[in-house]
Amino acid sequence: MVIDDIPASLGFRMPAEWHKHARTIMAWPVVEAEWPGPLEEILEAYSDAVKKIAMFEPVTMIARGDLMDQVHDYCGSAVEIMKFINDDSWTRDNGPTFVINNKGEIAGINWIFNAWGGKYPCENDNRVAPAVLKHYNIPRFDAPIVMEGGSIHVDGEGTLLTTEECLLNINRNPHLTREKIEDRVKKYLNIQKIVWLKEGLYGDDTDGHIDNVACFAKPGVIITQVCSDPNAPDYQRSQNNLEILRSTTDAKGRTFEIIEIEQPNPVVYDGLHLTLSYLNFYFVNGGIILPVFGGENSTKDVAAIEKLKEVFPDRKIVAINGLPLTRGGGNIHCLTQQMPEGIPARL
Template sequence: MKPRELTYKMPPEWAPHARTLISWPIQDSMCYPDDYESVCGGYAATIRAIAEFEPVTVVVNPEDLEKVREVFAGEARIECLPIEHNDAWLRDNGPTFVVNEQGERAGINWRFNAWGGKYSPWDLDDQVAPQILEHFGVRRFDAPVVMEGGSIHVDGEGTLITTEECLLNRNRNPEWTRERIEEVLNGYLSVDKIIWLKRGLSGDETDGHVDNIACFAAPGKVILQVCSDPADENYEITQENLRILGEARDAKGRPLEIIAIQQPPRREHEGKRLTLSYLNFYFVNGGIVLPVFGGEAEETDRMAVEDLGKAFQDRVIRTVDGMAIIREGGNVHCTTQQMP
């Protein structure tokens, strides 16, 4: 039976967490291996920021276990879980948790192919979710589709938002139609309405993950990163997203309130555009962990903190250095996975 038939559904990210799961970086898999120590420092800072709000379980390759335990020695809210993995983006290869009407947890084990086969090997990453679920004694549902957690956001009331660029990409599920993918999302996450944006941000090597461009702030309310420079490729992309969301209705038939957040200034590394996004923040219990970028982004950093503070007046906005790991291709939301 599918999870929906057993009353399981995916809760929104702002629902209470039991803990956060995050993976520790692997030097051999990094785009810039010489940055390993600084990237580990960025992960440690993010882990500590999250641990201010809730427990954190760090998935660590067994050979790194003692070293990472020493990094967090004496920090009671941070524990290590030895599981072999190829890369450190647990949002995408970890389980997606669902909860039934009795409050029981289960986990969706999606198939994982390293963002359309971009980074080999990924065999260990594809086995991380089952091992996490086994460790915590959580029921597992194996989904028959390649899917990454960063490609979807839900409102907890039947609506999911995603992009065609990612979910309909031929490098994930080449034989699958939009209708068949919608059927799987309906059956495994209990969603009734899918809002399809066209594209993600320019330069995003995940093929347009939604967690860089849009997310639900509450049922009927969406936060969207926008670009105001017509010369920037993101201008057309974000204007199209604004139009789609402005015309959309959610599963309850409501029009969407849209909160626009200005993107940070363009930044490149070795001629490649970095996917800077304030939308790659992460909900924690009582707070939000927000990447900020400094330098020429100082003003948009300030605006993002202010805008999110207005949107979430009951939450602490905790900032972290968004430049610490972005050269590796992701940020705070990409590294994390919440357990309800």
């Protein structure tokens, strides 16, 4: 069912990612997406991440009919399969963004998905969000704006983080001014304040998604990835973002507590500069699924794990091999979409 109205006007808002999940939605990799490197390595790392998420909550796997046996072979009983033709696996970006109201009801926002500015085929992926919402009989709002879930992060109390590099990129909504983009984001997510960082990570194929550089740990507290090497391309980017975060407040007027995590050392795979981030972790019920990268980054991996243990003492930090996943241009946060606990809205 399509709701011909604005979510905020009906009392819906986007909850924080730590709001209790009903399930996680993912999509099985397809060869057409041409992930760099042996597909076998990709599927092994991907299925290991799936099984670890399934330790905490149910997982729905979007998969083509001809790949269902492969999903069963790799994931066993860890997933429920939703049969659908997909172009790629980034459900954070092409899946629905769920919103909730005070009655415990959920609905979904169907953004326009254009594959990060028209970089890849996306005809099927632009239909993923409506298909998921129909599958679970959840009402949907069709938002008149190109948007990806990885470009936004919220605190659940009216504040949203994003980057100018992505949301204001002319390959998304060239017909909309910054003011109009802000207005639509606020109305569809029930946001009162947007904190605009300048840029995401160097070489990020998504044009600077926020989920690689900063996220809320809880209202008023932001974790950000920093680069301490003045000669690295991300040094000035991270300094600019820190300056913005230190000089702004959230929707409730709070000055942010900022927690810094040092960026992994650069890794090049087959001539491709990989966009590595510890911030591309995924909240699950009672835990955190954290990508780590090994090799020269082993010491930094340990430091990131210990930092997140300090920040989230009540959550179990579970590490996964993030290196093969990063070859595709993202990581576990990009590959997942949380459905909050609730009942489908009756409107």
